[in-house]
Amino acid sequence: MTRVxxxxxxxxxxxxxxxxRRADGPWRPPRLDSAETSRALSLYGRQWRRALLSLAALTxxxxxxxxxxxxxxxxxxxRLLGIPLSWLLLGALPFPIMVVLAVWxxxxxxxxxxxx
Amino acid sequence: MIAVYTVLPVVLITVLIGVRGVAAxxxxxxxxxxxxxxxxxxxxAAVSGEYLSAASFLGVAGMVVKDxxxxxxxxxxxxxxxxxxxxxxxxxxxxxxxxxxxxxxEARLGSSKLRRLTAIAVLVIGVVYLVPQFRTAGLVLxxxxxxxxxxxxxxAGAAVSVTLALGGMRAATYVQAFQFLLKLVLxxxxxxxxxxxxxxxxxxxxxxPVEFSRFGHDTxxxxxxDTTLRIREVTPIRGSDGVLRVYPPGDLSVATGxxxxxxxxxPVPEANGGRLPGAPGWERPLLDxxxxxxxxxxxxxxxxxxxxxxxxxxxxxxHTSPDGRAARRTAAYTVCLLSVFYLVPGIYxxxxxxxxxxLYLTGATDTAVVALPSQVDTGTAGTTFTxxxxxxxxxxxxxxxxxxxxxxxxxxxxxxxxxxxxTLRTTVLVTAAVVVLLAxxxxxxxxxxxxxxxxxxxxxxxxxxxxxxxxxxxxxxxxAIAGVLTGLVTVSGSILLAxxxxxxxxxxxxxxxxxxxxxxxxxxxxxxxxxxxxxxxxWARAAMLRLHLADRxxxxxxxxxxxx
Numbered sequence: 001m002t003r004v005x006x007x008x009x010x011x012x013x014x015x016x017x018x019x020x021r022r023a024d025g026p027w028r029p030p031r032l033d034s035a036e037t038s039r040a041l042s043l044y045g046r047q048w049r050r051a052l053l054s055l056a057a058l059t060x061x062x063x064x065x066x067x068x069x070x071x072x073x074x075x076x077x078x079r080l081l082g083i084p085l086s087w088l089l090l091g092a093l094p095f096p097i098m099v100v101l102a103v104w105x106x107x108x109x110x111x112x113x114x115x116x
Numbered sequence: 117m118i119a120v121y122t123v124l125p126v127v128l129i130t131v132l133i134g135v136r137g138v139a140a141x142x143x144x145x146x147x148x149x150x151x152x153x154x155x156x157x158x159x160x161a162a163v164s165g166e167y168l169s170a171a172s173f174l175g176v177a178g179m180v181v182k183d184x185x186x187x188x189x190x191x192x193x194x195x196x197x198x199x200x201x202x203x204x205x206x207x208x209x210x211x212x213x214x215x216x217x218x219x220x221x222e223a224r225l226g227s228s229k230l231r232r233l234t235a236i237a238v239l240v241i242g243v244v245y246l247v248p249q250f251r252t253a254g255l256v257l258x259x260x261x262x263x264x265x266x267x268x269x270x271x272a273g274a275a276v277s278v279t280l281a282l283g284g285m286r287a288a289t290y291v292q293a294f295q296f297l298l299k300l301v302l303x304x305x306x307x308x309x310x311x312x313x314x315x316x317x318x319x320x321x322x323x324x325p326v327e328f329s330r331f332g333h334d335t336x337x338x339x340x341x342d343t344t345l346r347i348r349e350v351t352p353i354r355g356s357d358g359v360l361r362v363y364p365p366g367d368l369s370v371a372t373g374x375x376x377x378x379x380x381x382x383p384v385p386e387a388n389g390g391r392l393p394g395a396p397g398w399e400r401p402l403l404d405x406x407x408x409x410x411x412x413x414x415x416x417x418x419x420x421x422x423x424x425x426x427x428x429x430x431x432x433x434x435h436t437s438p439d440g441r442a443a444r445r446t447a448a449y450t451v452c453l454l455s456v457f458y459l460v461p462g463i464y465x466x467x468x469x470x471x472x473x474x475l476y477l478t479g480a481t482d483t484a485v486v487a488l489p490s491q492v493d494t495g496t497a498g499t500t501f502t503x504x505x506x507x508x509x510x511x512x513x514x515x516x517x518x519x520x521x522x523x524x525x526x527x528x529x530x531x532x533x534x535x536x537x538x539t540l541r542t543t544v545l546v547t548a549a550v551v552v553l554l555a556x557x558x559x560x561x562x563x564x565x566x567x568x569x570x571x572x573x574x575x576x577x578x579x580x581x582x583x584x585x586x587x588x589x590x591x592x593x594x595x596a597i598a599g600v601l602t603g604l605v606t607v608s609g610s611i612l613l614a615x616x617x618x619x620x621x622x623x624x625x626x627x628x629x630x631x632x633x634x635x636x637x638x639x640x641x642x643x644x645x646x647x648x649x650x651x652x653x654x655w656a657r658a659a660m661l662r663l664h665l666a667d668r669x670x671x672x673x674x675x676x677x678x679x680x
Contacts, residue, residue, distance in 0.1 A: 032658045040661035051203035058199055066413040069401050083323050090401040091462045094192045095455035102451035105203050113666040
């Protein structure tokens with residue numbers, strides 16, 4: 001059995017604090033090499049557009065629904081299984097929609113990362 | 117007695133896990149790295165467990181009773197916040213390697229001044245969010261067992277602080293994940309039982325709301341707070357001495373501790389200037405404040421969605437994921453778990469409106485959930501379900517308070533005072549004591565105002581800081597400081613004005629009580645404007661791009677290489 005070398009394991013927060021005490025000055029991140037920079041730049045752009053698309057869909061829904069409920073008060077009197085439709089639109093409908101949006105965003109964000 | 121049988125096991129389990137944490141802390145110094153192996157499924161349960169506070173478990177139903185169906189916009193915003201987090205923040209923030217927002221701020225912008233400022237913002241958010249948790253504990257315990265309000269607050273403060281001071285948050289993931297399941301079961305099962313048991317009459321009235329203008333039966337109301345009742349027509353009321361008196365229209369001041377019995381058929385007085393449950397507009401699915409339903413609704417959505425992104429105790433949980441990808445999955449799964457949970461509070465709300473509308477008189481609508489079972493069944497079943505719901509409420513309150521107390525203590529002991537483990541433990545106890553002292557006089561405050569305050573501060577400080585820090589390389593430390601300061605001061609000032617200042621009419625009142633629609637854009641604008649006037653350091657672009665490198669390309673932890 002080989003002996004496993006023991007290493008000190010600390011939280012990044014502790015390391016950050018220690019580094020601070022040692023180096024009296026602003027902490028700086030390491031630089032990226034050019035391959036990493038171009039990879040990061042392309043991921044940054046594609047993830048940003050992807051995130052905006054999901055957020056636009058979410059915003060459209062979250063602003064559209066109050067507007068619909070505000071200007072179509074008749075929905076209070078339409079009933080589904082005895083429950084006012086407007087209550088269902090607020091109390092139940094948003095949740096499956098948000099689940100679908102979450103899965104959609106997750107899939108695409110991961111796919112972008114997996115592309116070479 | 118109910119309190120002993122239900123609250124005690126929940127508190128005991130929490131403390132026991134805390135004590136186990138002491139042993140784990142001696143033998144496992146690398147607990148934090150170990151917790152970075154938490155799978156997305158478990159972590160999302162823990163995030164949900166921590167996030168679903170007393171405000172979610174009890175508060176939403178209470179708001180429905182008091183304000184109407186529009187209160188259901190809160191859970192929608194609470195859930196949508198994780199979608200925004202998933203899209204914008206989760207993965208890059210995790211890749212920064214930071215543990216808290218102050219850490220992230222320093223890692224990205226390299227300013228210790230910003231670190232201290234964000235630590236202060238963590239303090240404000242944490243304390244403002246903790247006070248309603250403790251307050252609810254006091255109200256619930258006094259509602260189910262008749263103890264004075266302060267007893268529940270002190271028990272809550274003691275349980276949370278001792279657990280945390282002993283064990284830290286090592287076992288937290290499992291506690292919080294378990295408590296999510298506990299809360300879900302304890303909320304869903306009684307809801308189904310209630311729907312089945314209440315009978316067709318109540319079910320019909322629940323979906324056909326009528327104004328609560330006359331008491332349906334003899335109703336005893338105990339006032340925990342000084343209250344002004346506005347009597348609208350001649351009303352007979354039986355006082356504490358058992359004598360029936362007839363009161364003419366006008367204002368009636370009721371002192372704390374008074375017990376009044378309203379005979380069946382008596383008209384319901386208005387309390388504290390609010391409208392009666394079920395009054396016209398109650399059934400409208402919008403948050404109508406001062407006659408501005410769209411502004412009110414969108415304001416609450418902005419505060420809850422953007423605030424969720426910046427809640428410090430939630431952000432900390434995301435850092436227990438092994439990498440950015442797992443953090444992103446955690447956010448997505450959290451949306452799913454919350455979506456299941458949040459289908460239920462509305463059921464309690466509409467049933468509470470029918471069965472316990474008198475809670476509106478005392479302002480204790482937060483206790484509607486635990487008050488419901490005894491209205492439906494006075495026997496064993498009713499007692500059992502009251503006990504289950506009380507246990508659930510305490511689990512909700514403990515999970516959230518533990519996380520909040522930890523970030524507040526961390527911000528004080530670590531970010532502001534740079535202390536070690538002993539300082540951290542002492543800070544936990546001191547912080548809990550301060551919050552208990554703040555919660556004692558907070559009973560008359562509206563819990564949703566405090567929760568809105570916490571969310572809006574988070575939305576106007578950490579949300580712009582995280583979003584711009586992750587997506588805009590030209591953000592400078594000076595810009596971030598100016599923006600965070602703007603958000604913190606304007607939101608807190610505005611809410612304090614709404615709490616203690618004169619009531620403002622019209623849209624001004626809406627925007628003062630819910631400052632998110634103007635404060636968040638203002639904070640973004642200040643952050644961008646001040647940053648544009650300055651020059652970001654040469655390494656700023658690399659610091660930002662590093663957050664977007666997918667994990668297998670990522671560099672080893674950046675902190676290991678301090679610049680000499």
